[in-house]
Amino acid sequence: MTENFEGAHTPAVAFITLGCAKNEVDTAHMKTRLVQAGFTLVDDPACADAVVVNTCSFIQSATEESLEAVFDAADLPNVAAGAPLVVAGCMPARYGDDLAEELIEARAFVPCSREDDIAQVLAEALEVPLLLKSEEEAVVVEESLTNSFAYVKISDGCDRFCSYCTIPYIRGRYHSFPFKNIRAEVAAHVAAGVGEIVLIAQDTGRWGTDFEEPLSLAHLVAALAEEFSDTWFRIMYLQPEGVTDAYLDAVATHPNVCSYFDIPLQHIDATILRAMNRTGSRAEFEALIERIHARVPDATLRTTLIAGFPGETEEQFEELCDFVEEGLFDYVGVFPYSREDGTRAAELPDQVDDDEKADRAQRVRDLADTVSAPRIAARIGREMDVLVEGAEEDGQLYGRAMCQAPEVDGVTYLPSGEPGEMVRVRIVDTLLYEMEGE
Ligand code: SF4
Secondary structure, three states, X not given: OEEOOOOOEEOEEEEEEOOOHHHHHHHHHHHHHHHHOOOEEOXXXXXXXXXXXXXXXXXXXXXXXXXXXXXXXXXXXXXXXXXXXXXXXXXXXXXXXXXXXXXXXXXXXXXXXHHHHHHHHHHHHHOOOOOOOOHHHOOOOOOOOOOOEXXXXXXXXXXXXXXXXXXXXXXXXXXXXXXXXXXXXXXXXXXXXXXXXXXXXOOHHHOOOOOOOOOOHHHHHHHHHHHOOOOEEEEOOXXXXXXXXXXXXXXXXXXXXXXXXXXOOEOOOHHHHHHOOOOOXXXXXXXXXXXXXXXXXXXXXXXXXXXXXXXXXXXXXXXXXXXXXXXXXXXXXXXXXXXXXXXXXXXXXXXXXXXHHHHHHHHHHHHHHHHHXXXXXXXXXXXXXXXXXXXXXXXXXXXXXXXXXXXXXXXXXXXXXXXXXXXXEEEEEEEOOEEEEO
């Protein structure tokens, strides 16, 4: 254990985080709770008095990856010698008591709904008292101090119950986080020098609708963009129904809100969409995109699609390919359907063979690449602001423009600039998703 400023021994805790940005934010919140309770944090799990693995479990492959991380952590010399190993997040939320019986390597389990109790759980596991500090003394742990951007989660859970998805069972019902909490988190990141805030949730478009006095995403975005006018705001995971006129106005009238729309469609065939328990159709989505461009002419569009959903015929798949070929989106993420226990889609007839699903997903990906490349290349000659992120191993500086979301859309290579700085460049070349600025 390390020594704190009072001379007492404070246990050092390390986190291993799997999965998406939403899990990274949850890890940051758990770290904050621990710091408030007198724990210290270390990066290297091998040097920790306790190790927390924050797991992802929304599909089988993610569960397997999380299990592997837990077994690797259990093999660390300090853990093998008795340092508690705690399994947190989606995996205990999804598998509950079954997991506790199977995973004897773990000392304790902290499902998503109990992450606020992480300090108590670790204190019990380590047999140490909690040194609770006041809220004022709370340290907001910034996961991204070295980055130009930070994720801020605005809600958790989901009420949509798409038939293939485990999230509503893992994360529970939709609940928006209060405006003041989101604002405080944004303010802390901005004060730490972060240039871009990425608002995330399972369903960002629904933010505020569950309050006693309902609010909207448009309200949230406008309020944040006005108060933090030098900071970029980007909103991810906006379901099609969330693209309201008020939201489009908020994007169009605030230059620091990225004109970027991440709208998961999942499919475009109405029959498949109904089987997914989702709304929409190809015609409706085409109209939606037209509506976006009419209000935000320079909009960048991203979507995600699922290939090989149960019952997807060759004809419906070809229709999906045809839609992608239409070239309405700058970026398309494609996933093969994953059959998940406990979901309604897992029970549907006409499940598509695994090889066929993988093949269909790859075909859509290849198609998306051929469509996106010329769309990205069409940016050559345009001038845009780029937020400098850092340098690659060979020293090459890079950043991101408003049309590039962190971690998914590629980067812009730059001749000069300091991390966190905004530089104005002309795009002189592109290579598939990457751009080069001068
Ligand atoms: S909207 Fe997203 S998180 Fe919610 S059920 Fe559908 S796929 Fe899952």
